Amino acid sequence: MTSTQDAGQPARSPGVRAGWPEMLPTLVWLAALLIVPLVYILRMSFSDDPFALTATGWSLANYADSIPFYWDNLLNSVLIGLSSTILAFAIAMPVAYGISFYGGRWKAVLLFAFFAPFLTSYLIRIVAWQTLLGANGPLFGSLQQATGIEVRVLGTPFAVVAGLTYQLVPFVLLPLYTAFNRVDRTLCAAADDLYSGRCGRSGAILGAAGGFAIGLLLAFVFFGGRGIAAPGPLLFVLASALLGGAIGGTMTERFALIVFPLSRNGFVAAAVLSFIPALGDYVNAALLGNVRTQMLGNVIQAKFLVELDYAGAAALSATLLVAAMLLLTLLLRLIRGTELLDVV
């Protein structure tokens, strides 16, 4: 997706023009097709005629009508999006670290292997997940034939999270890999010389707390608010806390104290590039979920393309946009803006 070579900041070279005339057509294009539509959505969301195709008048009714009504969908977007992002980090973080530090001469090939599945069509990948997770599919169909246990995964929140996590892994992997690659290896060697070991008790406590929180979130998403107080979900939360504790305790100090803090840019970029698309995704929810897992994106696309309620859809889009922008501003506080382009 981008060069993995070490790329710093552009040099200051006086006497070289910035090149505004050459950039002008592109900047006009981007302004017309990014800024104008997004501003127009904000304007449209205050329109007082829901079914007019252009904005007319001013009103807050679109927000007042739609947000309470679609609150569950908004909540789904945030919770399912957050769960998928966390799981994508859980997969991509050790993979990026492993490829960067232990990949050797297989680095490029290994990294590419994680992008190769994305060379097929987005929709066909989701069809493949439908097939894999189906009750009569190759996995659960044969399980049922062998053991008689019937497993229903397709049409549950778990399937939506699985499909979305799959979608996000490369977007987390690439920024993390690029950032890990830039970590000065002599620092790691120095840490080894100073007998750096595993994180031990403090790592285990932190890991267990993290695992508990993540387990609680996932249990809430998978089993619903009311279903959480059953033995199964509680056991799931406990297992998650134990796993977190085990990982935290055995994690090397090299990763926790050197590589992790030095890769802040990568973590921020990865969070932006995964959570924001996850917030807006609707195809996974439409094809892998059920009626109760529909996200805000499902509502927006139905309102725009089926019901032609442009103003109501604009109000929901604006809500999503503002949420994404708030998150972006918050995350950008942590790093300098232009550094984002370095790790993408």
Add this chain to the structure above:
Amino acid sequence: MSSSTTTVREGWAVRLVIALALVFMFAPVVTMIVFSFNDPGGRFNYELGTFSLKAWRSPFAVPQLGAALGNSLIVAAVSAVLAALLGTPVGFALGRRKFVGGGAVSGLTFIPLATPEVVLGAGMLILFVATATIPFLKTITGGLFYPLGFPSVIVAHTTLGLSFVIINVRSRVIGAGVTLEQAARDLSASGFTVFRTIWLPIILPGILSGALLTFAISLDDFVLTNFTAGGTTMFPTWLYGLMRRELPPQIAVVGTLIFFVSLGLVALSAKISGRQPA
């Protein structure tokens, strides 16, 4: 270099995770390939029936499949060329030096990556609608973008791909060629000569990989296409409609074909540019 110096063993753990993650990543791909050889016996290719080469013998036997794929390929190619042409100057300028307003240009580049695609698609849809309903805009655009069709979907995909061209070109320029450029200027080379003989060879791989990525993203994209293609039969949106009625094994065949052709293209581009893929 690092694994030999470490005193704490963690290599086996990360290798295990990489192996498991690869299984996760390739499970759908393997499923797709297996199901391209399947005869489900019904209208939906979701359950294993009997082994069959029927779909491979006639991959385009499904009505409209060929046309949808053809349209998507045309849109992807045009978008890739447009994105390369428009993105290169900006990527070049951002990488070569710091300048007043550079941060704003970077921010503009980052918008498509930091906006939920459904919002972007919705915004473009109402913009295209506005070019038909607002007289002033209608005069400027000549009604090109509404009714929706090739122009609107190409413009949408180009906008998405632009960022990737800019990022790729920028990363090629940073830290490269500045001293060569100064030497050439000392020898009184013209601006155009400097660009052609020094910068172009440096950034060409960036332009190519950016364009290739735009092509792949365009072919892959469902959301923007759904909002901006209108009645034009594009592969992803056509498939989405078809899936409600039937899912013939030909879809898995076409997916497998796209996968291996893209794999070949990536290998080719890696060979041309001499740098690692992805």
